Structures are given as C-alpha cells and as structure tokens.
Amino acid sequence: MRRMENLKKVAFYTLGCKLNFSETSTIARSFKDEGFLRVDFNEAADIYVINTCSVTDNADKRFKTIVKHAQKANENAFVIAVGCYAQLKPEELAAVDGVDLVLGATEKFKITNYLNDLSKNEMGEVHSCEITEADFYVGSYSFGDRTRAFLKVQDGCDYKCTYCTIPLARGISRSDELENVLENARKISQDGIKEIVLTGVNIGDYGKGEFGNKKHEHTFLDLVKALDEVEGIERLRISSIEPNLLKNETIDFVAKSKAFVPHFHIPLQSGSNDILKAMRRRYMRELYVDRVQKIREVMPDACIGADVIVGFPGESNEHFLETYNFLNELDISYLHVFTYSERDNTSAAEMTDVVPLKIRKKRSKMLRGLSAKKRRAFYESQLGKTKNVLFEGENKEGYIHGFTENYVKVKTPWDPALVNTLQKIELQKIGEDGLVRFSYVEEQITA
Numbered sequence: 150m151r152r153m154e155n156l157k158k159v160a161f162y163t164l165g166c167k168l169n170f171s172e173t174s175t176i177a178r179s180f181k182d183e184g185f186l187r188v189d190f191n192e193a194a195d196i197y198v199i200n201t202c203s204v205t206d207n208a209d210k211r212f213k214t215i216v217k218h219a220q221k222a223n224e225n226a227f228v229i230a231v232g233c234y235a236q237l238k239p240e241e242l243a244a245v246d247g248v249d250l251v252l253g254a255t256e257k258f259k260i261t262n263y264l265n266d267l268s269k270n271e272m273g274e275v276h277s278c279e280i281t282e283a284d285f286y287v288g289s290y291s292f293g294d295r296t297r298a299f300l301k302v303q304d305g306c307d308y309k310c311t312y313c314t315i316p317l318a319r320g321i322s323r324s325d326e327l328e329n330v331l332e333n334a335r336k337i338s339q340d341g342i343k344e345i346v347l348t349g350v351n352i353g354d355y356g357k358g359e360f361g362n363k364k365h366e367h368t369f370l371d372l373v374k375a376l377d378e379v380e381g382i383e384r385l386r387i388s389s390i391e392p393n394l395l396k397n398e399t400i401d402f403v404a405k406s407k408a409f410v411p412h413f414h415i416p417l418q419s420g421s422n423d424i425l426k427a428m429r430r431r432y433m434r435e436l437y438v439d440r441v442q443k444i445r446e447v448m449p450d451a452c453i454g455a456d457v458i459v460g461f462p463g464e465s466n467e468h469f470l471e472t473y474n475f476l477n478e479l480d481i482s483y484l485h486v487f488t489y490s491e492r493d494n495t496s497a498a499e500m501t502d503v504v505p506l507k508i509r510k511k512r513s514k515m516l517r518g519l520s521a522k523k524r525r526a527f528y529e530s531q532l533g534k535t536k537n538v539l540f541e542g543e544n545k546e547g548y549i550h551g552f553t554e555n556y557v558k559v560k561t562p563w564d565p566a567l568v569n570t571l572q573k574i575e576l577q578k579i580g581e582d583g584l585v586r587f588s589y590v591e592e593q594i595t596a
C-alpha cells in the first residue's frame with residue numbers, strides 16, 4: 150500500500166454554477182480512483198484543475214488570478230483548465246502563462262487519460278471539440294456541505310436566448326436516465342445528506358435526447374414523482390425551472406409531495422414583452438403571472454424567486470419601469486439581478502441600441518433594492534408560523550444558519566449538535582441582519 154505522503158496531490162477550483170460544482174466532484178472522484186490525494190487549492194499540489202465559467206464577469210482576469218494563485222503554491226505544478234470557458238475560448242486559456250492543458254466538453258471527464266506526462270508545457274496543449282460532439286451524458290453530484298447535495302439530472306440547452314453562450318459551451322439538451330438519477334439519490338441519502346438540489350442547465354427539459362441508442366421515456370414530472378419515493382431523502386429542491394416548462398401537474402404534485410419543498414426559482418429576465426421577444430424567451434409576462442398565481446393557489450407559503458437581467462440592448466426607461474412595476478406587484482419573494490454584459494458569438498452582442506453601462510448599473514441597484522424589500526415582506530408574512538429548519542455545517546462567527554423548507558434563512562448561536570438536523574421551530578422576528586430568529590416547537594425531530 151502507498152503511504153499518504155507518496156500520493157500525487159490534486160487540487161480543484163470551481164467557478165460558476167451548481168452544475169460546475171457537481172461536475173468538479175465527479176472529476177475529483179476520477180482522480181481519487183487513480184490514487185490521487187485531494188488537497189485544498191491553497192496547498193502545494195502536483196496538479197491544479199480549474200473548472201471555468203463563461204458567465205462570470207471578467208472571466209479571463211479571474212482565470213489568470215487563479216492560475217497565479219496555483220503557481221504561488223507550487224510553481225512546478227501541472228495546471229489544467231476545463232469547463233465552459235475552456236470550451237468556448239481554448240486557445241485564449243492555453244496562452245495564459247502557467248497553463249499546461251485545456252480540455253473541451255468531450256474531454257473533461259476523461260481527464261485522467263491525459264496525465265502520463267506531467268512535465269510543464271511551454272504553451273498550453275488544447276484538446277478541444279466541436280460542441281456538437283458533446284452529445285453524451287455524464288452524471289454528477291456534489292456535496293455542498295454536510296447537509297446538502299447538488300444532483301445533476303440534465304445538461305445542455307436547445308433554446309436560443311439571444312444573450313446566452315451556454316448552448317455553445319455545453320451543447321444540446323440531454324438528460325440522465327431515470328434509474329441513474331435514482332441510484333445517485335440513494336447514494337447521497339446513504340451518506341446521511343438530508344437535502345438534494347436538482348441541477349442542470351434547463352431541468353424542466355428533462356427527458357430530452359437519447360440515452361445510448363434508446364429514446365428517453367420519462368418527463369420532468371416522472372422524475373419528480375420517482376425521486377419523491379427515494380427512502381431517506383428528507384428534502385428535494387427544484388433549483389431553477391423555465392416558466393414555460395413548469396406545468397400545473399408538477400406544481401400540484403409538489404404541493405402534496407413528501408420531500409419536495411415549496412420553493413421555486415423561475416427565471417423571468419424581463420417584465421416587458423418587447424424585451425422578452427428580443428431575448429427570444431419562450432413566454433410572455435402573462436404566462437409568468439399565471440405560474441405565480443398557480444403556485445400561490447396551492448402553496449400560499451411558497452418561496453418564489455426570479456432571475457432578471459437589466460440593461461439588455463434596446464431596454465428603454467419605459468421598458469425598465471414596466472419590469473420594475475411588474476415585479477413590484479408580483480407576489481414573489483426575492484430577485485437575482487444580473488447586469489447585462491455582451492458575450493462573444495451571441496446575437497444580442499450584435500444588437501445596436503446598447504444601454505450605457507452607468508444606466509445598467511443604476512437599474513441593477515434599483516432592482517436589488519426591490520429584492521431586499523420583497524424578501525423582507527416575505528419573511529414578515531412567515532412570522533408566527535411553524536416550519537422545519539435544516540441546520541448547516543458551518544460556524545459563521547459564532548452562529549449557525551439554516552433554511553426552512555420555504556427558504557426562510559434563520560440563525561442561532563453555534564451549536565455543533567444542531568448540524569444536519571431538522572428542527573421544528575416557530576419563526577419569531579427578523580433580526581437587524583435580516584435573518585429570522587425563532588423558538589423551538591419540538592427538540593431534535595431527526596438526528
């Protein structure tokens with residue numbers, strides 16, 4: 150048996166979304182299978198793997214900083230870039246000082262095949278592909294902390310939103326086989342994890358594509374129903390789902406399900422139908438209102454979040470006010486606000502009528518203010534109610550945090566015995582930090 154100190158060391162850095170995090174975990178497991186020891190990114194490692202994102206602002210600058218960071222820890226280490234940015238701009242990443250290898254979308258899961266020679270390259274070597282070749286599916290899941298796991302169920306996207314590079318970086322929409330998803334969910338539950346967050350690029354599209362040579366036979370609703378039956382999973386969360394794919398049947402099922410929690414994150418992007426059309430989204434604002442009303446009808450306490458982009462080309466003051474007023478009146482709980490920024494190879498980047506940066510920032514600030522107001526109103530509406538909270542694993546300056554099933558964030562003084570337990574509580578008041586304080590209704594309902 151090899152002694153620990155003789156093992157080759159590998160470290161990972163992940164940029165971007167939950168999907169990237171789940172894929173880093175899968176890549177890390179393949180290193181483990183090859184006998185590598187995983188260490189923290191700040192430590193000296195033999196190999197550093199950076200899983201990149203193309204949505205991150207200043208993606209190139211951030212990437213260079215991370216490479217430098219790795220080199221500081223070990224200047225002779227072998228540095229590998231994978232992920233969306235590596236697929237979109239492989240040559241650019243390969244030219245960054247210190248990078249040895251860049252792997253595209255088809256190669257990232259075969260990373261350990263590229264490790265025969267770890268001597269530093271003068272110039273990064275690229276093993277890239279046409280994104281149309283990335284038509285196969287690799288399942289993944291990752292652990293956020295000791296309480297929550299991100300389970301990938303779908304990859305890629307067939308939509309053509311005019312601002313988005315994700316289809317170019319991740320390819321066509323394709324999904325994991327139902328039995329594989331269930332198997333991964335069982336493994337997660339056996340590890341004692343209480344909450345699973347479903348992840349993907351466009352998860353409502355689950356069931357698209359083929360698996361091997363077989364056509365998929367399942368829909369997103371089939372997936373939701375089957376996951377709800379997995380033993381030992383206390384909570385399931387649908388992370389983000391396009392409004393046009395969130396069907397009444399799914400909402401009705403979640404309302405009476407055992408494990409799915411009443412929390413929906415539904416990208417809106419704009420409250421103006423003109424802008425939605427220019428973005429080539431697949432719905433109008435009326436459909437969004439209808440989705441929110443349907444959820445409220447069957448789950449009055451549900452938490453509903455929305456993504457919004459401000460400063461899209463052609464967004465006039467009137468369009469923006471339309472969005473602001475629309476959101477102000479809509480019964481939702483928080484916003485994730487994105488300031489539009491041009492991405493290469495998208496049709497929006499070619500559009501004229503560009504919104505000046507200063508105005509984009511101002512609009513973004515206004516919507517962030519609205520989001521804070523919405524969140525507070527939602528928390529206030531929940532005071533006096535009894536909920537279950539799942540406590541997380543981190544000691545944050547002497548406090549422990551947790552979320553109720555409907556995503557109200559609570560805090561209480563740190564107590565390690567609370568980590569990864571579900572507690573029945575009554576929500577009492579909102580603290581100065583905006584988080585909710587509570588009293589226990591029952592102690593320790595799940596150990």
Ligand code: SF4
Nearest residue numbers: 306308309310313315
């Ligand atoms: S739905 Fe639109 S924004 Fe979302 S990944 Fe697909 S193309 Fe991009």
